[in-house]
Amino acid sequence: MPLLETLTRDVVESVLMGVAVGDALGLPLEFEWREPLDAWLEGLGELECVAPRGYCAYSDDTEMTLIVAESLAERCGVDQEHLAEMLMAKARIEDELRYYGAGTIAVIKLLRKGFPWKKAVLEVYEGGNMGNGAAIRVAPVALFYHPDTQAVWRAAGEQAIVTHAHPIGVEAARIQALAIHYSLSGVEPVRLPGVLMGQAKTREFKTALGRVEGLLGSDPTPREVVDALGNGAPGHESVPAAIYAHARARGDPLKAVLNALSLGGDSDSIASMAAAIAVAYSRGLGGLEHLRDAVEGADEISRVASKLYGAIRECTRG
Numbered sequence: 001m002p003l004l005e006t007l008t009r010d011v012v013e014s015v016l017m018g019v020a021v022g023d024a025l026g027l028p029l030e031f032e033w034r035e036p037l038d039a040w041l042e043g044l045g046e047l048e049c050v051a052p053r054g055y056c057a058y059s060d061d062t063e064m065t066l067i068v069a070e071s072l073a074e075r076c077g078v079d080q081e082h083l084a085e086m087l088m089a090k091a092r093i094e095d096e097l098r099y100y101g102a103g104t105i106a107v108i109k110l111l112r113k114g115f116p117w118k119k120a121v122l123e124v125y126e127g128g129n130m131g132n133g134a135a136i137r138v139a140p141v142a143l144f145y146h147p148d149t150q151a152v153w154r155a156a157g158e159q160a161i162v163t164h165a166h167p168i169g170v171e172a173a174r175i176q177a178l179a180i181h182y183s184l185s186g187v188e189p190v191r192l193p194g195v196l197m198g199q200a201k202t203r204e205f206k207t208a209l210g211r212v213e214g215l216l217g218s219d220p221t222p223r224e225v226v227d228a229l230g231n232g233a234p235g236h237e238s239v240p241a242a243i244y245a246h247a248r249a250r251g252d253p254l255k256a257v258l259n260a261l262s263l264g265g266d267s268d269s270i271a272s273m274a275a276a277i278a279v280a281y282s283r284g285l286g287g288l289e290h291l292r293d294a295v296e297g298a299d300e301i302s303r304v305a306s307k308l309y310g311a312i313r314e315c316t317r318g
């Protein structure tokens with residue numbers, strides 16, 4: 001069966017929904033659970049859906065994912081100028097409940113002042129931002145360029161550099177995109193860290209992905225995983241943590257999110273990225289399905305998914 005037939009509109013929508021559901025479940029914990037839990041969560045329980053606005057609110061992770069998806073669809077691929085304009089216009093950095101990272105806020109403010117993105121991105125941090133801000137929004141790139149591994153790798157980096165110029169910030173986006181891409185191809189969750197290690201360029205990612213592989217061979221506590229990988233916003237901590245959460249869950253979306261939440265730290269981003277990978281592998285939301293309509297902007301996510309899927313068909317597959 002041609003791969004196009006396996007990448008259905010439903011899969012595209014489910015992956016975008018997975019980003020939002022993981023983000024929404026992790027967001028209330030981001031500032032509550034800085035430390036990992038003593039034991040792995042077995043169910044959502046009272047975490048089911050904390051809804052301060054009457055729905056499960058999402059954060060910067062989902063907002064930027066939708067922006068990237070729209071830009072890809074409108075430009076038939078990554079167009080850095082267009083993406084910078086879209087981020088400038090649509091990223092609600094003033095909304096403190098979106099919890100944008102300080103570096104991303106600073107870059108977008110400079111863009112609004114008229115700085116070209118190539119200048120803005122190096123103005124904020126010398127050497128660029130190494131946070132996970134470009135990785136958390138990269139799911140649409142993996143969907144758009146799948147099944148072309150090289151195109152996924154290249155485009156993930158191109159979209160990253162618009163706000164995250166540090167080699168770790170860029171590699172975080174590339175590795176997260178490849179994790180989704182390979183999972184769409186059916187790479188088994190426990191094999192994924194080794195496959196990704198073969199693609200990693202930086203010492204930080206090679207080391208972290210090697211540790212993920214090692215952890216899968218034992219039965220560590222959340223604390224032991226965080227001691228090995230970290231759970232913070234830097235790309236080489238939270239992206240490997242998300243990959244571990246997915247692999248430990250053997251690709252089950254709900255379990256991947258529970259694992260991610262157990263790690264604490266940057267929980268919305270780790271849960272969002274873990275969910276995107278696991279949903280791509282299992283081709284549906286699985287045990288997160290009941291949250292599809294509870295999440296903020298479910299209709300908007302569905303609309304963007306249709307737009308992205310239409311572009312995938314028209315732009316990349318003739």
Ligand SMILES: [Mg+2]
Nearest residue numbers: 059060061268
């Ligand atoms: Mg967030």
